[in-house]
Amino acid sequence: ADEIKKAVRIPVIAVGGMEDPEKGKRTLSSNKCDLVAIGRGLIADPYWPIKVKEGREKEIIRCIKCNEKCYGNLIKDIPISCAQNRNVGFE
Numbered sequence: 001a002d003e004i005k006k007a008v009r010i011p012v013i014a015v016g017g018m019e020d021p022e023k024g025k026r027t028l029s030s031n032k033c034d035l036v037a038i039g040r041g042l043i044a045d046p047y048w049p050i051k052v053k054e055g056r057e058k059e060i061i062r063c064i065k066c067n068e069k070c071y072g073n074l075i076k077d078i079p080i081s082c083a084q085n086r087n088v089g090f091e
């Protein structure tokens with residue numbers, strides 16, 4: 001994202017591995033991007049942003065990056081689920 005940010009004048013979104021709140025905060029504060037994207041982390045814990053905002057990072061249900069029930073189901077064209085959060089799709 002850093003090289004792209006230097007080359008363009010539009011907002012840049014960092015994608016990949018941003019499920020770790022500290023990594024996301026470091027990336028944003030270094031001005032390498034304007035936004036961070038969180039995909040699987042929000043599937044594992046849809047309350048991730050609230051927990052980070054409230055300083056409750058230790059309560060976050062972490063994505064284990066197994067890709068079995070989220071991406072795996074997606075490519076099979078069946079509803080996604082999550083190994084860490086069995087309530088996905090039933091909220």
